[in-house]
Amino acid sequence: MSQESNPPQDRRSRKRLATRRSISQVADRLFRERGFENVTVDEIAAAADVGRMTVFNHFPRKEDMFFDRDEEARDALRDAVDNCPANIAPIEALRLQAHQLVHEEKPYVQFSARSQPFIETIERSDTLKARARAIRSELEQEVAHVMAEKVGRPAPDADAYLAASLLLAGWSVAFITAHRAFREDQDNARASALFLHIIDQTTLGINAALAGTPYVTAG
Incomplete structure (x- = not known):
């Protein structure tokens, strides 16, 4: 999953990066377990314990969660x-x-x-x-x-x-x-x-x- 070589120093940026990583990791697990087409954005949001719009704020498309690198x-x-x-x-x-x-x-x-x-x-x-x-x-x-x-x-x-x-x-x-x-x-x-x-x-x-x-x- 995504691992920036120069992690951000300020608290807000670190929190945003941690949220992005969490969403991506959850999505990756669900995609591999059930297949990409069989997982919805709402299910990813629920599993990552974030709102649907939070997911889209980090990943405009569902595919972006998979190709996160x-x-x-x-x-x-x-x-x-x-x-x-x-x-x-x-x-x-x-x-x-x-x-x-x-x-x-x-x-x-x-x-x-x-x-x-x-x-x-x-x-x-x-x-x-x-x-x-x-x-x-x-x-x-x-x-x-x-x-x-x-x-x-x-x-x-x-x-x-x-x-x-x-x-x-x-x-x-x-x-x-x-x-x-x-x-x-x-x-x-x-x-x-x-x-x-x-x-x-x-x-x-x-x-x-x-x-x-x-x-x-x-x-």
Whole structure:
């Protein structure tokens, strides 16, 4: 569930964060036990001992309670491009970021027994599958925008959108394949290595497709 790296210091912010975490944890438990479509917002509110409007103040959509690490993952991708040094091209920065996230064992790139119920809940829900596709589309636009801004090109930029589309397609394949691999043999190391191998292969493909552009050539 959500765990901010820099927790808020003031009492009101800490209380708000604690409420958000409580709602998310309760929702996550109910979704896994009963299936996403079979749980109502009113039931989540009752189980979390908060009002219905409190739930919506923290999570505008029911799906947001499930994909509660979405913004954290988006920030990681944006930061990888925003903060990459001049001698590293954006696509390479994102490849390095993938390796770093796995090394740090970030929850959204973990392939373990703990992550399997998350994947299984998505697989059982057409609503969550649709939201996952929407998140990928939104990420493509965000990554394209931040990459174009990084290299000084006006958005929208066709090369940036091509790079972002190929990148997110590769990450999606890597994510799904790694989880399936773990399901087969419960080998976290192999699943993580497979995830990073596909990321590396994706980077090679983007480098070839966008040769000569600032997205794959630094400086």
